[in-house]
Amino acid sequence: MPELPEVEVTRRSFASAIENATVLAVRLGKPLRWPLGCLPGQLSGRCVRSVGRRGKYLLLQMDQGVLLLHLGMSGSLRFAPALPPAGVHDHFDLVTTLGTLRLHDPRRFGAVVYADSLEDPVARKLLGRLGPEPLSDAFDLTAFQGQLKRHQSAIKSVLLAGEAVVGVGNIYASEALFLAGIRPTVAAARLSRPRAARLHAAIVKVLGQAVALGGSTLRDFSNASGQSGYFQLQTMVYGRAGLPCHVCASPVRLIKQGQRSTFYCATCQKA
Numbered sequence: 001m002p003e004l005p006e007v008e009v010t011r012r013s014f015a016s017a018i019e020n021a022t023v024l025a026v027r028l029g030k031p032l033r034w035p036l037g038c039l040p041g042q043l044s045g046r047c048v049r050s051v052g053r054r055g056k057y058l059l060l061q062m063d064q065g066v067l068l069l070h071l072g073m074s075g076s077l078r079f080a081p082a083l084p085p086a087g088v089h090d091h092f093d094l095v096t097t098l099g100t101l102r103l104h105d106p107r108r109f110g111a112v113v114y115a116d117s118l119e120d121p122v123a124r125k126l127l128g129r130l131g132p133e134p135l136s137d138a139f140d141l142t143a144f145q146g147q148l149k150r151h152q153s154a155i156k157s158v159l160l161a162g163e164a165v166v167g168v169g170n171i172y173a174s175e176a177l178f179l180a181g182i183r184p185t186v187a188a189a190r191l192s193r194p195r196a197a198r199l200h201a202a203i204v205k206v207l208g209q210a211v212a213l214g215g216s217t218l219r220d221f222s223n224a225s226g227q228s229g230y231f232q233l234q235t236m237v238y239g240r241a242g243l244p245c246h247v248c249a250s251p252v253r254l255i256k257q258g259q260r261s262t263f264y265c266a267t268c269q270k271a
Helices: 004-018 121-127 141-148 155-161 170-180 193-212
Strands: 023-028 048-054 057-062 066-070 076-080 090-096 099-104 111-115 253-257 260-264
Touching: 004 048, 004 057, 004 076, 004 099, 004 193, 066 121, 111 121, 141 155, 141 193, 155 170, 170 193, 170 260
Parallel strands: none
Antiparallel strands: 023 090, 048 057, 057 066, 066 111, 076 099, 090 099, 253 260
């Protein structure tokens, strides 16, 4: 599943190329998770001003309205001056004067939703409860620690929930907890301020590294230019069950938390 770094990498790969493009047409394939929210023809003639991001949502700001795009479990975007005819898993084409933006999503858990603005109830429903952005100044240590103190659940589950911080998905939660030396099963409320500070710094570092390396390509992720990511080649624990820890040589362990795979080192992450 594309996580925050993959979404940010995707954004950067086409944001400048589509800027100031005029929409010529919209093509819809099979239905996605939610309806578009407007007639496709209503988008024709509008200008794409910028491409932003909130959590795992890409925000195509137009001179009138905004498109919110989510890649779901298996989605990816392509942007090019010309693309081949749409295939069975291509469910949305935004045809513009500068190229076509296409959403490819075999499992159809992705979404493209129109809203009049980010204050529109439609947009607020999708974005309103998201936590602070980990790669921005909004990710404040004091506020982060305060959120952790509110939860007796396991710290990894709290990170995945997206209230304390948005976008720290399964891969990067395991990696950040390893870097911080915190076991994924410890209750979030038990973390002292120094340990919360280590985790805060680890989240920023891990996500920053992932973006710099183009994200993680575990199955078929690639950015809007078709380039794969390489962060998965340097993970410390994720996907390494049974292999020796890079730090202490103890075998990396695998457990299930909320039906998600969690990887950790019992020696380096003692509590």
